[in-house]
Amino acid sequence: MPANPLDSFLAWYEEAKCGSPIDPDIVALATATPEGRPSVRMVLFRGLREGGFSFFTNYQSRKGLELAENPFAAIVFYWAHLGGRFASKARSNVCRLGLPTHILGNGRF
Numbered sequence: 001m002p003a004n005p006l007d008s009f010l011a012w013y014e015e016a017k018c019g020s021p022i023d024p025d026i027v028a029l030a031t032a033t034p035e036g037r038p039s040v041r042m043v044l045f046r047g048l049r050e051g052g053f054s055f056f057t058n059y060q061s062r063k064g065l066e067l068a069e070n071p072f073a074a075i076v077f078y079w080a081h082l083g084g085r086f087a088s089k090a091r092s093n094v095c096r097l098g099l100p101t102h103i104l105g106n107g108r109f
Contacts, residue, residue, distance in 0.1 A: 005088070006051075008086070009077075009086050012079070012082065012084070012086055013077070013086075016077070016079040016081075016082055020079065020081055021081060022080075023044075024077070024079060025045040025046075026044060026045075027042065027044075027045050027053075027055070027076060027077050027078075028040055028041070028042060028043075028076045028078070029041060029042075029043045029073060029074070029075050030073060030074040030075075030076075031063055031067055031073045032066065032070055032072070033066055033069065034069050034070050039062065039063070041063060043055045043056070043057070043063075044056065045075075045077070052090065052093070053075055053088060067092045071093070072089070072090070072091055072092070073089070073090070073091075073092045074087065074088065075087070
């Protein structure tokens with residue numbers, strides 16, 4: 001097992017892309033309001049940027065507003081054909097690429 005969790009993720013991700021019956025970029029993203037009310041939805045993973053997991057978002061959507069008010073989130077990749085999942089929880093940051101993108105860091109809260 002690699003010491004860096006991102007190295008583990010990248011190895012699994014490459015394997016998940018081979019022969020997957022579903023898109024391996026579909027992930028569950030959990031957010032919460034400042035009061036702690038949780039919400040989860042499926043988003044598309046857009047790669048690793050700035051040391052974290054990137055996904056597009058509409059800043060005016062429920063997800064975007066929750067991340068603006070409470071930047072802590074969790075993401076789960078589930079690859080049934082590999083018999084496993086990869087999860088990360090961290091603080092989210094807006095990525096300034098000119099696109100509505102958030103980065104979920106690789107740290108722990």
